[in-house]
Amino acid sequence: MSSLLKITDLHVSVDEKPILKGVSLEIRQGEIHALMGPNGSGKSTLAYTLVGHPKYEVTSGMIEIDGVPLNDLDPCERARLGMFLAFQYPVTIPGVKVADFLRHAVTNIRNPARKEGESLIPMRDFRKELKDRMEELGMDVEFARRYLNEGFSGGEKKRMEILQLAMLQPKFAILDETDSGLDSDAVRVVSEGLRKLAGPQMGVLIITHHERLLEYNVPQFTHVILAGRIVETGDASLAHELHNHGYAAVRQRHPAEAAEEQEHQKVAPKAVAVAH
Amino acid sequence: MTTDVPVLDDEIGVGDYQYGFHDPTDKYVFKSRRGLDRDIVHQISEMKSEPMWMREFRLEALDLFYSKPMPTWGGDMSELDFQNMFYFVKASQGQEKSWDDVPDDIRKTYDRLGIPEAEKKYLAGVKAQYESEVVYGSLQEDLAKQGVIFTDTDSAVRDYPDLVREYFGTVIPSADNKFAALNSAVWSGGSFIYVPKGVKIEFPLQAYFRINTQNMGQFERTLIIVDEGASVHYVEGCTAPTYSSDSLHSAVVEILVKRGGRCRYTTIQNWSNNVYNLVTKRAKAYGDSLMEWVDGNLGSKLTMKYPAIYLMEPGARGETLSIAFAGKGQHQDAGAKMVHCAPYTSSRVISKSISKDGGRAGYRGLVKATHDAHHCKSNVVCDALILDSHSRSDTYPYIEVNHDNLTIEHEASVSKIAEEQLLYLMSRGMSETEASAMIVTGFIEPLVKELPMEYAVEMNRLIELQMEGSVG
Numbered sequence: 001m002s003s004l005l006k007i008t009d010l011h012v013s014v015d016e017k018p019i020l021k022g023v024s025l026e027i028r029q030g031e032i033h034a035l036m037g038p039n040g041s042g043k044s045t046l047a048y049t050l051v052g053h054p055k056y057e058v059t060s061g062m063i064e065i066d067g068v069p070l071n072d073l074d075p076c077e078r079a080r081l082g083m084f085l086a087f088q089y090p091v092t093i094p095g096v097k098v099a100d101f102l103r104h105a106v107t108n109i110r111n112p113a114r115k116e117g118e119s120l121i122p123m124r125d126f127r128k129e130l131k132d133r134m135e136e137l138g139m140d141v142e143f144a145r146r147y148l149n150e151g152f153s154g155g156e157k158k159r160m161e162i163l164q165l166a167m168l169q170p171k172f173a174i175l176d177e178t179d180s181g182l183d184s185d186a187v188r189v190v191s192e193g194l195r196k197l198a199g200p201q202m203g204v205l206i207i208t209h210h211e212r213l214l215e216y217n218v219p220q221f222t223h224v225i226l227a228g229r230i231v232e233t234g235d236a237s238l239a240h241e242l243h244n245h246g247y248a249a250v251r252q253r254h255p256a257e258a259a260e261e262q263e264h265q266k267v268a269p270k271a272v273a274v275a276h
Numbered sequence: 277m278t279t280d281v282p283v284l285d286d287e288i289g290v291g292d293y294q295y296g297f298h299d300p301t302d303k304y305v306f307k308s309r310r311g312l313d314r315d316i317v318h319q320i321s322e323m324k325s326e327p328m329w330m331r332e333f334r335l336e337a338l339d340l341f342y343s344k345p346m347p348t349w350g351g352d353m354s355e356l357d358f359q360n361m362f363y364f365v366k367a368s369q370g371q372e373k374s375w376d377d378v379p380d381d382i383r384k385t386y387d388r389l390g391i392p393e394a395e396k397k398y399l400a401g402v403k404a405q406y407e408s409e410v411v412y413g414s415l416q417e418d419l420a421k422q423g424v425i426f427t428d429t430d431s432a433v434r435d436y437p438d439l440v441r442e443y444f445g446t447v448i449p450s451a452d453n454k455f456a457a458l459n460s461a462v463w464s465g466g467s468f469i470y471v472p473k474g475v476k477i478e479f480p481l482q483a484y485f486r487i488n489t490q491n492m493g494q495f496e497r498t499l500i501i502v503d504e505g506a507s508v509h510y511v512e513g514c515t516a517p518t519y520s521s522d523s524l525h526s527a528v529v530e531i532l533v534k535r536g537g538r539c540r541y542t543t544i545q546n547w548s549n550n551v552y553n554l555v556t557k558r559a560k561a562y563g564d565s566l567m568e569w570v571d572g573n574l575g576s577k578l579t580m581k582y583p584a585i586y587l588m589e590p591g592a593r594g595e596t597l598s599i600a601f602a603g604k605g606q607h608q609d610a611g612a613k614m615v616h617c618a619p620y621t622s623s624r625v626i627s628k629s630i631s632k633d634g635g636r637a638g639y640r641g642l643v644k645a646t647h648d649a650h651h652c653k654s655n656v657v658c659d660a661l662i663l664d665s666h667s668r669s670d671t672y673p674y675i676e677v678n679h680d681n682l683t684i685e686h687e688a689s690v691s692k693i694a695e696e697q698l699l700y701l702m703s704r705g706m707s708e709t710e711a712s713a714m715i716v717t718g719f720i721e722p723l724v725k726e727l728p729m730e731y732a733v734e735m736n737r738l739i740e741l742q743m744e745g746s747v748g
Binding site: 051075 | 701720
């Protein structure tokens with residue numbers, strides 16, 4: 001049976017400021033969902049909340065995987081249950097080699113009951129697997145020896161996120177603007193990479209402003225978020241329409257949320273930065 | 277299995293420190309009474325059947341110790357009670373050449389610390405000092421044949437009087453500071469190494485220092501002479517039982533690296549949290565030689581240690597890599613001194629300090645150039661990582677230069693583990709402890725990668741032990 005990520009009436013605040021105001025969403029393994037919306041509408045907030053960023057406080061509502069509530073779990077426990085976020089701004093971890101980091105991560109994810117200090121997956125198998133995945137993504141295997149994201153270009157960082165996705169094979173992958181800030185070649189590599197990875201075993205939520213990622217990975221569902229609520233859900237053609245015509249029509253169809261959005265931006269112009 | 281290991285000190289709780297066990301002391305050969313005076317110094321000298329010059333050296337140093345005030349900087353030493361210490365404790369009859377001849381209790385301690393195992397695998401020679409004296413010593417036969425001397429300093433005074441007398445106390449005079457004076461008065465044990473011209477020792481020589489008695493003062497004295505074009509890597513490790521009252525470790529280490537020679541001195545200091553570690557280490561590096569201190573301070577209650585390199589002739593290079601990790605109740609006041617006494621000399625200091633659970637770690641360093649030391653280069657980089665809001669980091673860089681014709685660079689940074697870094701690693705399935713340990717390991721990686729593999733593994737393991745259960 002395929003797994004289900006279920007989000008029910010989710011309310012989230014950052015520094016006591018409400019950002020999400022009742023988001024409900026169901027994603028099954030094997031499905032591709034797109035989440036679109038103007039800046040500051042709460043897309044990244046949803047992404048961070050799902051993986052358990054401590055700054056994002058769930059004030060009400062529920063997140064579950066196959067009926068197991070995630071609300072009180074830390075990011076590590078959520079990851080071990082199959083949640084993955086490709087970060088919009090991956091951080092640098094100086095001195096930690098990509099290969100060492102990934103070997104720890106892969107061991108923990110594949111053996112969720114592992115305690116600290118217990119042995120890691122065999123080096124030989126791991127090396128081969130890593131090398132294969134890197135080649136598939138067109139990455140120089142030298143990257144395995146570099147320090148995690150240190151001195152990486154924007155494109156290299158995003159590719160590193162996709163490599164992690166490939167190695168960890170989560171049940172649910174959230175891609176937070178993985179295609180932003182990339183040149184068109186890099187977008188193609190990332191898009192193709194994702195297409196290879198997303199299969200019946202993975203549910204994908206793609207957060208994007210662009211269409212390119214969605215051309216390679218056609219969503220069955222497109223959700224539009226405005227002022228912290230999902231106001232519309234459609235198919236791939238909705239994403240196409242938003243890309244071509246922007247959000248003016250959506251705002252017209254949902255004047256209450258549009259007004260709230262304006263209010264919100266007046267009161268707290270910095271909320272956009274926080275939501276990153 | 278449990279009958280094979282020494283007594284675990286259950287009453288006071290050894291916590292996470294895995295070397296906190298202690299052995300029974302009832303079979304000891306000799307233990308001085310508590311406290312320090314001329315009689316104790318006489319007694320030590322008597323026990324060692326020393327020549328008169330050494331006894332006079334000790335007594336002069338004792339007067340210097342009395343006359344010098346306690347340092348008013350660095351760490352808190354108000355609880356350090358010189359009259360409550362044991363200054364000389366002899367646990368066994370003499371130094372053995374085979375582990376089988378070392379008394380059982382003591383041998384088991386070293387087994388447990390993994391020393392005989394390491395000796396078989398990757399060491400060229402070993403000295404094991406237990407309390408005041410060296411209880412075991414070995415040196416590969418071919419090195420002995422090439423004229424390498426690796427012995428304890430007590431034996432060296434007896435067996436190589438000319439060499440010892442020529443250099444002993446010349447790099448660090450007794451009058452240098454209060455603790456150098458104290459060591460000079462009551463010193464016992466330590467390593468004496470002589471590497472003849474052109475002899476390059478491939479594998480490390482290791483000394484292992486163990487304090488077992490409560491309120492013990494350990495005062496080893498090490499003298500290393502690297503002759504022209506020779507090279508050696510010397511490693512020292514230190515542990516002690518966890519007691520409820522304090523012990524003192526106050527060593528003096530003197531090194532001479534002659535023209536074209538090379539010496540690397542690596543310390544992995546892991547004393548228990550009741551040891552005051554107040555050590556004076558200094559090297560003189562001559563023409564075109566290289567002296568390196570690799571100084572890892574993870575244990576002790578208070579460490580004050582600033583390994584120094586005096587660059588005596590053109591072409592001499594000095595390098596200090598320092599790691600200090602201060603946990604709960606610990607203060608690591610570590611650092612480096614580089615003294616450029618000649619033109620065309622260069623020095624480099626890299627310091628990484630980590631503090632957590634209210635610990636305090638800092639860098640205290642000096643770069644100095646004499647008036648004719650032109651065309652010198654010095655580069656100092658110190659980075660601090662603070663793991664929580666109640667821990668502390670300090671940086672005290674001192675620069676004493678009287679002219680412009682040289683380059684001195686100093687960079688310092690202080691960082692905290694960012695919430696974003698923790699989130700990133702945890703979102704990939706790492707627990708908070710594992711994630712923090714990974715960040716800390718990465719922080720010191722530029723230094724650890726300089727170590728031979730075995731010591732790099734040991735250093736990372738100790739860091740992980742320090743990190744366990746520390747976050748929450």
